[in-house]
Every structure is written in structure tokens, then in C-alpha cells.
């Protein structure tokens with residue numbers, strides 16, 4: 001079974017980065033099925049290749065890394081981490097130890113648990129028709145409302161989107177930038193060049209197209225960056241520990 005159809009999400013991996021003293025906890029499964037999602041071209045994308053890591057195993061590891069002074073931050077990544085029913089328990093456990101907890105990748109279709117300090121939200125599209133085509137027919141209504149709710153709660157927000165020529169093009173990126181600016185024009189916005197997924201019709205944007213998208217977003221936002229990664233470059237430089 002592919003990860004984006006997995007109805008029973010589970011944690012599949014924990015990695016550690018020494019320089020930021022961060023534990024990264026990876027969920028398997030997502031409630032959306034984005035056509036441009038890089039998890040379609042990353043390994044593993046099928047449930048058979050993953051081992052489920054229990055809540056207790058993860059909490060034991062978090063405690064060990066707290067006690068030996070190695071960890072100060074816990075970040076949850078996806079698939080979509082907020083659909084994992086064990087996330088709130090692990091997050092609370094880490095917070096009770098005094099660790100900072102944030103969500104490193106989310107579609108924000110669900111709200112993060114209380115106490116989460118930061119969220120990196122991927123905003124796919126503002127136009128409802130593009131959003132539905134992109135995500136497998138899911139509305140963006142709840143996600144956009146949750147974005148504002150997170151802001152009102154004082155959660156530190158960062159955002160990104162994927163520039164896909166002739167799909168999520170410069171005009172749509174501008175709509176996303178306008179939406180973010182309507183909340184706060186200081187919120188950082190990162191534009192990622194699309195990495196082609198087999199069997200989908202879109203192409204990778206050129207550097208000039210990315211520069212144009214960034215210049216357009218900068219009309220609305222103060223902190224805009226862009227990148228044109230390859231699949232080799234998007235892996236987190238962290239060591240697997242579970």
C-alpha cells in the first residue's frame with residue numbers, strides 16, 4: 001500500500017542532527033494525495049518497506065537524548081504528521097521535559113497540539129480548483145483557517161509552496177503571497193522548484209521562472225527565498241537513530 005492511501009498512520013523513523021540538537025520524527029501516511037509530492041519519488045513510499053515504531057520506543061529515545069543533553073528540539077515530519085494519533089502524547093512528553101516541539105512539514109488541515117512552538121506550512125494553492133486538482137480533490141478551506149488560528153495563538157509560522165509551471169504558476173504563487181501577507185507580511189515564504197514526478201505532465205521550472213516568482217511574491221512579503229533542489233538534495237542531513 002502506498003503511503004498516501006495509508007489509513008493508519010504510524011511513525012517510521014527517527015533521525016538526529018547534532019549541530020541543531022534536533023530529533024526528527026517521521027510519520028508514514030498523509031490525508032491528502034498531492035500529485036507533486038516528493039514522497040512519491042523518495043524511498044520508502046510503501047508501507048511494506050517501513051517498520052512501525054511505537055510511541056513508547058520514541059518517548060524512551062526522547063528521554064535518553066534529553067538526559068544526555070543531546071536534544072533541545074523535537075520536530076515532526078511527514079507524510080502528514082498531524083494525522084498521527086500518537087503525536088500529541090509524544091509532543092506533550094517532550095514539552096514536559098522542557099524540549100521545544102515543532103512541526104517541520106504540514107498541510108495544516110488539522111491544528112497542531114497545544115504548546116507546539118513552530119509550524120512549517122506547505123500552502124499548495126489558493127484557487128480552489130487548482131487546490132483540488134493538486135491534492136486529490138481536497139479543499140484548502142480548513143488549512144487556510146488553521147493557518148490564521150496558528151498565527152493568533154502565537155505559533156511561529158514559516159511557509160512554502162512548489163512552483164509548477166502551467167499548474168501552480170507565478171500568478172498562483174502571488175495569490176499565496178497575498179494570502180500570507182494578509183495575516184503578516186513578515187512570515188517567511190520559500191518557493192521550491194518542482195521536481196518532476198513520473199507519470200505527471202509538468203516540468204521543472206527554470207531559474208529565471210523561480211526568480212520571477214520570488215520577485216512577484218516580494219511585492220507582498222518581506223522574507224521570500226527560493227530553491228531549485230534535486231531529489232538528492234532534499235534529504236535531511238541527519239543520522240537515523242531508530
Ligand code: SF4
Nearest residue numbers: 030032034037079107
Ligand atoms: S500534504 Fe504534504 S505529505 Fe501530504 S501529499 Fe501533499 S505534499 Fe505530500
